[in-house]
Amino acid sequence: MPTAYYLILAEMLFSIGIAAFLIKRNVITIFISIELMLNAVNLTFVAFAHMWHQVSGQIFVFFVMVVAAAEAAVGLAIIISIYRTRQTLNVDEIDLMKS
Amino acid sequence: MNPMPASTIWFIPLLPFAGFLINGTLGRRLPRAVVSTVALLFTAAPAALVAWLWTTMCTSGAPNTIESVIRPFGYEWIAISGFHADFAFTVDHLTLIMLGVVTGVGFLIHIYSVGYMAHEEGYWRFFAYLNLFMFFMSVLVLAANFLLLFVGWEGVGLCSYLLIGFYFKKSSAANAGKKAFIVNRIGDFGFLLAMFLLVVHFGSLDFSQVFATIAQNPQWQQQGAHFLPTICLLLLLGAAGKSAQIPLYIWLPDAMEGPTPVSALIHAATMVTAGVYMVARCHVLFNSSPLALSVVAIIGAATAIFAASIGMVQHDIKRVLAYSTISQLGYMFMACGVGAYAAGIFHLLTHSFFKALLFLAAGSVIHALSGEQDMRKMGGLRTRTPITFWCMSAGVFAIAGIPPFAGFFSKDEILYRTFASNNPLHIVLWLIGLATAGMTSFYMFRLWFKTFFGEPHVDPHATAHHSVHESSWIMLLPLVVLAILSLVGGWVGVPAAMFGSNHIERFLDPVFTNGTAAEAVAATTGHTLELVLAVVSVLVAVAGFTIAYVFYYEKPGTADALAERNSHTYAVVKNKYWVDEFYNAFLITPLLMFTRGILEIIVERGVVNGSGQAAGAATRGLAWIERKQISGNIRSYAGWLAIGAAAVIAIMIFGSSMWGAR
Numbered sequence: 194m195p196t197a198y199y200l201i202l203a204e205m206l207f208s209i210g211i212a213a214f215l216i217k218r219n220v221i222t223i224f225i226s227i228e229l230m231l232n233a234v235n236l237t238f239v240a241f242a243h244m245w246h247q248v249s250g251q252i253f254v255f256f257v258m259v260v261a262a263a264e265a266a267v268g269l270a271i272i273i274s275i276y277r278t279r280q281t282l283n284v285d286e287i288d289l290m291k292s
Numbered sequence: 293m294n295p296m297p298a299s300t301i302w303f304i305p306l307l308p309f310a311g312f313l314i315n316g317t318l319g320r321r322l323p324r325a326v327v328s329t330v331a332l333l334f335t336a337a338p339a340a341l342v343a344w345l346w347t348t349m350c351t352s353g354a355p356n357t358i359e360s361v362i363r364p365f366g367y368e369w370i371a372i373s374g375f376h377a378d379f380a381f382t383v384d385h386l387t388l389i390m391l392g393v394v395t396g397v398g399f400l401i402h403i404y405s406v407g408y409m410a411h412e413e414g415y416w417r418f419f420a421y422l423n424l425f426m427f428f429m430s431v432l433v434l435a436a437n438f439l440l441l442f443v444g445w446e447g448v449g450l451c452s453y454l455l456i457g458f459y460f461k462k463s464s465a466a467n468a469g470k471k472a473f474i475v476n477r478i479g480d481f482g483f484l485l486a487m488f489l490l491v492v493h494f495g496s497l498d499f500s501q502v503f504a505t506i507a508q509n510p511q512w513q514q515q516g517a518h519f520l521p522t523i524c525l526l527l528l529l530g531a532a533g534k535s536a537q538i539p540l541y542i543w544l545p546d547a548m549e550g551p552t553p554v555s556a557l558i559h560a561a562t563m564v565t566a567g568v569y570m571v572a573r574c575h576v577l578f579n580s581s582p583l584a585l586s587v588v589a590i591i592g593a594a595t596a597i598f599a600a601s602i603g604m605v606q607h608d609i610k611r612v613l614a615y616s617t618i619s620q621l622g623y624m625f626m627a628c629g630v631g632a633y634a635a636g637i638f639h640l641l642t643h644s645f646f647k648a649l650l651f652l653a654a655g656s657v658i659h660a661l662s663g664e665q666d667m668r669k670m671g672g673l674r675t676r677t678p679i680t681f682w683c684m685s686a687g688v689f690a691i692a693g694i695p696p697f698a699g700f701f702s703k704d705e706i707l708y709r710t711f712a713s714n715n716p717l718h719i720v721l722w723l724i725g726l727a728t729a730g731m732t733s734f735y736m737f738r739l740w741f742k743t744f745f746g747e748p749h750v751d752p753h754a755t756a757h758h759s760v761h762e763s764s765w766i767m768l769l770p771l772v773v774l775a776i777l778s779l780v781g782g783w784v785g786v787p788a789a790m791f792g793s794n795h796i797e798r799f800l801d802p803v804f805t806n807g808t809a810a811e812a813v814a815a816t817t818g819h820t821l822e823l824v825l826a827v828v829s830v831l832v833a834v835a836g837f838t839i840a841y842v843f844y845y846e847k848p849g850t851a852d853a854l855a856e857r858n859s860h861t862y863a864v865v866k867n868k869y870w871v872d873e874f875y876n877a878f879l880i881t882p883l884l885m886f887t888r889g890i891l892e893i894i895v896e897r898g899v900v901n902g903s904g905q906a907a908g909a910a911t912r913g914l915a916w917i918e919r920k921q922i923s924g925n926i927r928s929y930a931g932w933l934a935i936g937a938a939a940v941i942a943i944m945i946f947g948s949s950m951w952g953a954r
């Protein structure tokens with residue numbers, strides 16, 4: 194199977210991730226869309242690794258997964274504490290940094 | 293004979309400067325005793341050095357050899373393609389006399405200040421300024437070129453400003469300081485222009501070079517070179533500013549807002565004589581221009597009589613002395629103007645003794661009366677403050693020109709030289725000088741009688757806490773020394789007609805060899821004339837005394853009645869001829885209108901503030917655009933991020949081909 198197929202799939206996943214990130218208002222949905230983008234990137238890594246017969250791409254995917262796991266832990270913790278303080282998960286209402 | 297090590301001269305200005313640094317930086321934290329010890333030590337040492345210099349010079353054979361003992365020396369300061377001005381000192385007979393006055397009288401006044409300022413705030417500040425003044429004044433008189441002289445010149449002006457405004461919380465004192473500084477700027481402007489002209493025409497600012505060039509080019513004078521009178525008149529403007537001559541004298545009476553020792557040191561004995569010193573120092577220049585010399589003499593005589601007439605009706609004891617100082621400085625200028633430089637310097641010397649004495653004694657009186665300066669509220673102090681009275685009397689007799697006190701000899705010398713120089717203009721000047729002598733005698737004895745004789749008019753409420761008291765010994769000691777000097781100081785210049793040998797003129801001969809035109813004339817007229825003139829001036833002085841005696845001692849009230857009868861004349865003089873008002877109306881008000889109306893609105897608000905505000909508005913506009921992005925909405929951030937990322941990718945893909953093609 195040509196590498197391009199994998200890349201097209203990855204591109205589609207990434208675009209869905211961006212679109213979801215920009216459109217959705219729920220923090221958890223946004224969080225999931227981030228995961229979607231990360232995994233789209235992982236897919237390209239693996240595809241290129243397969244194409245060039247190099248393991249470094251696959252190894253990098255493990256790193257991304259580890260970081261993503263850590264990020265998920267921190268991110269979920271933040272989400273919980275936001276919900277506790279503001280009783281909402283709507284990002285449009287979380288705008289304390291507005292200048 | 294031991295050659296004087298030239299480097300010693302450096303200590304004369306540098307020691308007071310060290311004192312200034314110590315008191316100026318640490319003085320606030322030091323106890324008063326330490327501050328005054330430092331100040332006194334660092335002025336006593338230069339005075340001792342100068343005394344040593346004198347003995348070395350005078351015992352090393354003929355005093356005419358000073359210039360062969362100490363040559364000009366110094367370090368390179370400014371050197372630009374052919375032109376150079378060095379940080380150089382030179383010592384000649386004239387400098388030696390000035391140094392003696394500056395360090396000697398300066399030291400005495402320092403001693404006096406310890407007593408006078410004992411209860412004042414800012415004690416350390418006062419002594420730091422005084423020491424700084426001594427530094428600049430020594431630089432002024434030691435300088436070997438115009439530029440270094442100008443450094444000292446400006447420096448003493450600065451100290452004068454600082455010390456006039458010493459009580460800066462009092463707005464009149466602060467204003468007086470500003471007035472002195474600004475009026476002096478006008479004079480300095482003339483001095484600067486004169487220096488520029490000197491550089492253009494002589495290519496040098498060294499005294500020796502400039503004077504040598506003039507001596508080598510006598511044809512300039514015959515062909516009537518225009519630049520010589522111009523330079524002289526500009527220098528005269530500078531001297532008029534510093535020495536308070538018409539038309540720039542107005543700052544000196546106001547300068548009396550400063551503490552009394554300052555009035556004695558700066559505004560009587562030393563700084564204000566800098567103009568006279570400068571004219572005498574540049575006598576070669578002035579001699580080359582008869583026009584400039586005449587202007588000097590006329591300005592001097594006019595100032596002398598003008599200030600004396602104002603002094604006759606003042607009530608503030610220090611203002612009387614201030615106008616008297618202006619008047620005496622006029623005498624000195626008159627002497628220089630008729631070519632009798634030595635007589636001018638002689639009067640400078642004696643004046644520094646008796647005027648410092650008068651100011652210090654006046655300070656002692658003011659001190660005794662707890663700050664009262666109005667003579668109408670004094671009187672009968674003769675028995676209350678006997679030592680001050682006797683010292684003051686010496687000063688009064690000296691300035692009034694009663695023999696054998698110092699002022700008689702120097703004033704008489706000036707009058708005689710003026711009369712004897714065989715010039716119809718000078719006869720008029722002599723008459724003015726004689727009239728001034730009479731007026732001087734009158735207003736000084738007026739002060740004397742009003743202060744020390746008659747009934748005490750002291751306001752009982754003002755002095756309830758302190759009874760009238762004699763000053764402490766530390767204030768009286770300098771008074772006594774100066775009183776003795778006022779008595780004997782003139783004896784160095786007893787003319788040959790009175791069986792003296794006029795030491796001071798012999799002493800100054802090497803400096804003023806070119807200025808002997810008047811002296812040569814004088815030598816031919818014989819002694820009889822001199823004696824007759826002396827008798828005339830003594831008679832005039834006695835007349836002044838008698839009038840003052842009748843007006844203020846025998847029949848008090850006569851003066852008021854007279855003033856009543858001539859109320860118009862009296863008002864003119866009492867209001868100081870409205871000169872201040874004239875300057876206000878015709879110079880200061882238009883200038884203020886110009887600055888407030890045009891400069892402030894167009895330049896200040898339009899250009900200066902406008903450009904600043906425009907820059908501010910531009911920044912605010914940019915910030916307004918930026919602020920739109922910072923919405924606090926996380927999805928808008930993400931959108932910007934996506935657009936940015938897309939832009940980066942677009943540049944990476946298409947940019948390289950676009951730029952690579954070049």
